[in-house]
Amino acid sequence: MIHVEKLTKNFGDLCAVDHISFDIPKGQIVGLLGPNGAGKTTTLRMLTGFLRPSSGTIRVKDLSIDEHSLEIRKLLGYLPESAPLYHDMLVYDYLQYVADIREVEKKNRLSRVREMADLCGIREVMHKPVSELSKGYKQRVGLAHAMMKDPEILVFDEPTSGLDPNQIIEIREIIRKIGKEKTVILSTHILSEAEATCDRVVIIHQGKIAADGTMESLKESASGESSIHLALREADFNSVQEALGSLRGITRISPEEGDGGILRVKLSCRAGEDLRPQVYQRIKESQWVLIEFYQETQSLEDIFQKLTLEN
């Protein structure tokens, strides 16, 4: 559906997007993930035809963006970051205008505007000026704008930024609803959002693709090691090291901060192995008093940090 090859954008000396390539098949929800200033917005702006790439190609359904920008824009619905809207217009007038410019047939226009209002939950603000809307409503009007002509591809730039938790959940639900039939690309720097809504994640860092894959494959590939945390009483570090060090699969035993006679220990384990039964067995055999016992696997946050904190 979307084919991006060696896409690059320079702003003067700054290379905002640096030779990125990816393919997006039909019907996928893709999350562009990255820290602020990684090049997510620039990438999306090039995809939507707002910025011209410095080099590289973007093809949407075999249409090149250089020659067929207009046709591609007809297939796309775009919600820019922070949903800019015309302040002095009524929501209803604005949606009518979008329907007009998107060439929705005149006789269907009203029903289409109503449909969008229902889908995005903006019925009750239709006759208010945009400037009086709350951030969440503005975002939803922006969504209605993007979906007006029922586009095949939807591009959302940070769709939930600046919203409260309830609004975030609502917007995510709308996106997931749309994503069932359409190709969706969204950018975010919130990991849980990507985890909650996307089929696939592309992590961008300093204009380059740092990782690309499904959530699960990313977690696996990040050479993730898990660790077991213990809090023990009536134990000293040496005896713990002695008792547990011989277990296969434990790579390292390190003490952690403890207090009041409590010894805290972190056991680093090799990836893919669950050592909890064996560890528990050993503890049972000893005289220690077990207070805490939990395993921690590498979270998406760790992967993200690892990938984007280098350099």
Place this chain on the structure above:
Amino acid sequence: MRQVLPIFKKEFRSYFVSPIAYIVIAIFLIVTGWFFFSTFFLFNQASVRNFFALLPIIFAFVIPAVTMRLVSEELNVGTYELLLTLPVTFREVVLGKFLAATAFVAAMLVPTLAYPVIVAFLGDLDWGPVIGGYLGAILLGASFSAVGLLASSLTRNQIVAFIIGVAICFALVLIDKILVFVPSWLAGILDYLGADSHFENISKGILDSRDILYFLSLTFLGLYATHLIMEEKG
């Protein structure tokens, strides 16, 4: 070219939902009305020539105020991104906005039709120059609108856009007043560049293709430069 109409409709409507339109029209009518009628009875002539003589200098201030928000506001609020990711071409955007501004100028002129009507009651009015005057006013308004649109596309600050617009329009109006100070070879060129003399010819009722061509080319230049600037921003 199909998308010119929705853009035009939106821009034209948005003039009238904000108070700016009414303020601009009111100021325009008060200023022209006062300057025109304060000397009208002294001349003791049934003509509206003095009204048209005022127009270039008043337009130089009023029209940049009308056009200043056209692109600047979109750049500032960020709706420019929305607009350009819709399936519209630069040409449609430029034309839609330009036509909306020109239509607004025309709407602003409609109430002034009362002046020639009043004068016609008072004496024997020659309608030829009046028709020429309004035709010239539309041409002048269109070319200043194009200049104002260009100024607006240069900056995201509406006040800066207004000042740039006024500076260019003002220069175009006054340029033929400095002819005595410049060498004769330059005088001919500057004389042609000045908007005032061309407008004066038309408002006398003389339709010369040179004058009409001047306004059309000024309009085209303004629009073309706006188009280039928008393209360059990508």
